[in-house]
Amino acid sequence: MKLYTSQTLKIYNSLSGEKEIFKPIHEGRVGMYVCGPTVYSNVHLGNVRTFMSFDVIFRYLLHLGYKVRYVRNITDVGHMVDDVDDGEDKIAKMARLEKVEPMEIVQRYTVDFHEILREFNLLPPSIEPTATGHLIEQIEIIKAIIDNGYAYLSNGSVYFDVVKFNKDYKYGILSGRNLEDMIANTRDLDGQSDKKNPQDFALWKKAEPEHIMRWPSPWSDGFPGWHLECTAMSTKYLGETFDIHGGGMDLKFPHHECEIAQSEACTGHNPVNYWMHANMLTLNGKKMSKSTGNNILPQEIFSGDNPNLSKGFSSGVARFFMMQAHYRSILDFSDEAILAAEKGYNRLMESIELIDKLKASDSSSLNIAEWTQSCYDAMNDDFNTPILIAQLFEGIRFVNLVHDEKETLNATDIETLKTTLATFVFDVLGIKDEKNTSANSDKLDGVLNMLVGMRNQARADKNWPLSDQIRDNLAQLGILLKDGKEGTTFNY
Structure with a gap:
């Protein structure tokens, strides 16, 4: 039996502003896209927290028995500085x-992204598409939006007509913004823009002569709009309507709002059932x-090479720290907070090791079944990791x-x-037992030192084949x- 048939999962839907019982479009299958x-x-580190939050969501859905297609894209073109339609592409600017x-x-920063997420023990997505790999799909969506009357061509660029769209649909449905208020609060562009209205956004931008990243299209040599990329990649792999779309809170407007508008203008319906x-x-x-120095990079957490830190911390401790706040809550990072998290992490790992030393009795004076369900209840309540951690420490109390x-x-x-402790700590929360990893590493070093000693003896005996x-x-x-003046060393 699949666990999802006996557990009632509720997800906070940003679109409705309420927690809703999760019902996937196709029973037993979930389609999830994360920007x-x-x-x-x-x-x-803020990016890491977002991706880690959705990693836990991905892990729990898998644990419940769902077959999950998790799509997380790489934006490798079209994202302007300050997230506007005019100016310079962030990647092109850095290249210049x-x-x-x-x-x-x-390539450099994609590799960095993967290495950091691997260090934090994030599972890879099912599909990781790139924007430049889906230009044909983006061009086809633009054609459909133009044909439906919600986009216009201006000097080689194509813009989404927000005012026209708002007459038939509702622009601002996700963020709760009112288009009339947005127009009233926006300065007049005095004809300095190719747009009809300041709120219109680019679907395709004509490249200026000096712009390096450019591709041919029916309208001009140029590049796609940032919002369009996610619409093309999410719907290609998950369908015109899919279950979950996630991202950081800062993407709700304008990015996700524009995604909804583009999809509705193309297909006539909202593309996503649950926005997270x-x-x-x-x-x-x-x-x-x-710019102010109030910043920590992920690698600095591990090394401790940052004025905000008193020492370095393992990725397992850092991940445990992140799990102590609900994904929809602001989490404040400080040296004191992660030091406290380290103590909790160590206590958790030590107590899990203690379970194997427990002596079984003929009967139980503790209700383990009820406690186990309380762990599920925490995650079923919109993936409430801090409540889950509180329940895990209740389980640790039982152990003691x-x-x-x-x-x-x-x-x-x-x-x-x-089993329950191991499942929720290691499989669902994705926390690594680095205490055991360290112990295993020490054991391996011991074995290698023994082999090096045997090899040295073989060399002394001129037993070259064994050496x-x-x-x-x-x-x-x-x-x-590696043989050197100081003796033989090893690297693995």
Whole structure:
């Protein structure tokens, strides 16, 4: 039996402003799209928090037994500085500053993005499409929107006609903004723009002569609008209507609002049933900013090389810290907060190890089934990770009570307690047991030192075949020996 048949999951839908019972379009299957990074710089900690939040959502849906198609894109063109239609593409600007090809910038920071997310133990998405790989689909959507009367051509660029669209649909349905108020509060462009109205947004931009990133289209050599890319990639892989669309709170307007408008103008209906938005990460009570120095990069957490940190922290501790706030709540990062999280993390891992030492009794004085359901209840309530963590520590309390022989559990309940803790800590929250990883690493180092000693003895005995065999066999496992003046060292 699939767990989703016995658990009632509720998701906060940004579109309705309420928690709703989750009912996928196709039973047992979930389509989820999350806006990925614009790869022009190192991924920052706020980005990591957003992607980590949706990683937990992905993990829990998988745990419930759903077959999930998780699509998270790479934006490698068309995202303007300050997220407006005029100006310079972020990637092209960085390429110009560094005097390299734009795709060198894309490759460098895509690799960085993947390495950081792997370090934080995020599962890879099912599909990771790029904007430049879906230009044909974007052009076809533009054609459909023009044919339906909701876009216009102006000097080689194509713009979405927000005012025309708003007469038939509702622009602002996600953000709650009123178009008339937006128009009233926007300065007159005095004919300095190709747009009919300031609120209109680009579907296709004609490239200026100096613009490097450009492709042919029926309208001009140019590049697609940022909002259009996600519409094309999400609907290509998940269909014209799919279950979940996620992203950071800052994307609700204008990005996600424009996605809805584009889809409705193309197909006549809203593309997504559940819109989900993760909140921001602050540092010492203030918005993170590189210019003010109030900023921490992910690698700096591990190294501790940042004035805001007293030491370095493992990725497992950092992830555990992130899970202590609900994804829709602002989370404030500080040295004191992550130090406290480290203590909680260590207590959690030590207590999980203690379970194997518990002695089973004939009967149980604790209700493990009820506690297990409380863990599911927390996640079923819009993926409430802080409540789940509180329940996990209740389970840890049970472990200590039984260990101290103040309460009893039978063998079946001990196994259920162990399985439930492991499931929610490692599989759902995605927290790595780095304590055991470190212990295993120490054991491996011990074995390697023994083999190095055996090889040294073989060399002293002039047993060259054995010496070479040890070296070559280790090399096949990816462990390289290096002989130097200080002796033999290894690297793996």
